[in-house]
Amino acid sequence: MTGLETALDTAPDAAPGLDAHLVVARDAFRLDVHLTAAPGEVVALLGPNGAGKTTALRALAGLTPLGGGHTRLAGVDLEDPGRRRYTPPERRPVGVVFQDYLLFPHLSALDNVAFGLRCQGVGRREARVAAAEWLERVGLAEHTGVKPGRLSGGQAQRVALARALATHPRLLLLDEPLAALDARTRVETRATLRRHLADFDGVAVVITHDPLDAMVLADRLTVIEAGRAVQDGTPAEVARHPRTDYVARLVGLNLYRGTASPGGVELAAGQRLVVAELPDAAEVFVAFPPSAVTLYRSRPDGSPRNLWQVEVDGMELHGDTVRVELTGPVPLLADVTPLAVAELELAPGRPVWAAVKATEARAYPA
Structure with missing residues (x-):
């Protein structure tokens, strides 16, 4: 030994x-x-x-x-x-x-x-x-x-x-x-x-x-x-609870960092994300899956609390769904069905409306 x-x-x-x-x-x-x-x-x-x-x-x-x-x-x-x-x-x-x-x-x-x-x-x-x-x-x-x-x-x-x-x-x-x-x-x-x-x-x-x-x-x-x-x-x-864009992409989540305020999170770019529950912290991350993003050809009735006009940047097959990359005031990934791609006439450069329910967005301390 x-x-x-x-x-x-x-x-x-x-x-x-x-x-x-x-x-x-x-x-x-x-x-x-x-x-x-x-x-x-x-x-x-x-x-x-x-x-x-x-x-x-x-x-x-x-x-x-x-x-x-x-x-x-x-x-x-x-x-x-x-x-x-x-x-x-x-x-x-x-x-x-x-x-x-x-x-x-x-x-x-x-x-x-x-x-x-x-x-x-x-x-x-x-x-x-x-x-x-x-x-x-x-x-x-x-x-x-x-x-x-x-x-x-x-x-x-x-x-x-x-x-x-x-x-x-x-x-x-x-x-x-x-x-x-x-x-x-x-x-x-x-x-x-x-x-x-x-x-x-x-x-x-x-x-x-x-x-x-x-x-x-x-x-x-x-x-x-x-x-x-x-x-x-x-x-x-x-x-x-991903803490970087790299990790968020790996696990398939949209991720943002901002400052907590009553009822939501203020993002660095000046946009606001409404969330159902906020942690007791000043700086927070907000995450939600691409499946939580709903796309519309025109502005939807009822005006969901998280709603942005965005533009299709790219698309790729992701299992049984199509992952759509969206650019705009809040960059997003959305998962939709091939049928939705056809019905929405999605293509690069196409403007659409994206909505996320406040209950789908999860906030945690940064």
């Missing part, structure tokens, strides 16, 4: 699974993100391309040294530039499943899984026995002698997962684990991966840009944009 393993095994039970402050500067980009997770917790680091997700993964793995901050696992410092502490990747109790899996093409599935154990000094026979057990766990007992080139995408992903788990890591990192799979395989593999993550007693961090992968796989989401964390919470909390 190494000194690091001894330190991890003797760390106080109250120590957090993962406590990281990742600071990395690269050219004009700077990552500055706090990331915490308890043992047994799956955290998804969600964000658009270029947000810094892969940089964060490489920093946690020790592949990219920190410029500041720290990485602690079970209360033990793996890295702390301020104290000149740095644990190289091969000495960290970290397993990584890379986006392209990075299986050794000349090795069988069995020897790919055994590789990490052999690097830890485990004997060849013992490593192969353990590897066979892990392949059985992931449903690949009949594929021990198969090389990566003859495996399907889902099978290769499971081999990479078994290789990462076989070394009994305290931290498991998965970089876009389902991105290389086709749509059908992705559904099956996502469910399988979720079951394996549920059985993992260490900390798991999933790096993804796909909101569905994040919502299904993770217990908690940390959303990053431009190298900064912009939101953290359970999938349900993030979906109900």
Whole structure:
């Protein structure tokens, strides 16, 4: 047992699974993100391309040294530039499943899984026995002698997962684990991966840009944009209360920020949104789904309390409905049926009236 393993095994039970402050500067980009997770917790680091997700993964793995901050696992410092502490990747109790899996093409599935154990000094026979057990766990007992080139995408992903788990890591990192799979395989593999993550007693961090992968796989989401964390919470909390336009688009909501006033919210552009209930806060977000937006060819009778004349900017098929992008005093997304598209004669540049009931708009503190 190494000194690091001894330190991890003797760390106080109250120590957090993962406590990281990742600071990395690269050219004009700077990552500055706090990331915490308890043992047994799956955290998804969600964000658009270029947000810094892969940089964060490489920093946690020790592949990219920190410029500041720290990485602690079970209360033990793996890295702390301020104290000149740095644990190289091969000495960290970290397993990584890379986006392209990075299986050794000349090795069988069995020897790919055994590789990490052999690097830890485990004997060849013992490593192969353990590897066979892990392949059985992931449903690949009949594929021990198969090389990566003859495996399907889902099978290769499971081999990479078994290789990462076989070394009994305290931290498991998965970089876009389902991105290389086709749509059908992705559904099956996502469910399988979720079951394996549920059985993992260490900390798991999933790096993804796909909101569905994040919502299904993770217990908690940390959303990053431009190298900064912009939101953290359970999938349900993030979906109900988005705090940026990026998150709102991911979960399919219209989102606005403004100042609460009696009966409504004053938006920055001078428009007003009437809502049924207001929180006890001065600055608030207001959100509602595109399905809550009703479109009319002419100004409707009764004058709904939230009513604007807008213009169709674009349309695209969205499941069984058509998502209409609208520009005007309050930019909107609206979901309508294909029949409504025909009846309203919707087309780019077409002026329409948009209405939202006050009871459909949800306000929460900014």
